[in-house]
Amino acid sequence: MDGDSLSQRASALSRRRFLVVLGGATATAAGCGNGNPMTDGGDASPPEDATPGDAPEDTAAEDTPPGDGGGMCMGLGNDIMAVGDLAQGQFVLIDRGTIKLIMARDARGIYCLSARCTHTGCIVPAHDAAGFSSCPCHFSRFDRDGRVQPGSRAVRDLPNFLVTLCNNRIYVNRGEEVPLGTRVPLP
């Protein structure tokens, strides 16, 4: 293969990769909510077979279709959203199939909490301006780091999942928890 052919092939591959990235971004945007379970289509009710203290956990760590066309970000978990779509001070409810998460960003970086209440598994909304999320089922409250507040029926904090930034996108590994308060600083 001569130099011109190699160059044409590289250009075609580059175009294909760009289209794959665009497709991934569209699918992700469709899965992002505004933090309101009433308008997000979020299921705020507890699972039918749920019992107190038996909340289902976000433990699946399967990969979503990779936003980078199967390259360097494979194996990092679920491709959740673009870094640029999460503003500082923002909390966003992600309600996409079995993926129920709250993505957040503050001055120290990006992090991710499970959106499943640790009481019986209702989906909690994104945090309010004061930095609290109140479960719609029995009103357990969690602070911005996921710490359960006194007086709540839940007794456990919201799990904080491992976040990795790759190719300007946010990946979450729901099979791996990190200490509350962990942040991923922006480069």
Ligand code: FES
């Ligand atoms: S499910 Fe009971 S307080 Fe959240």
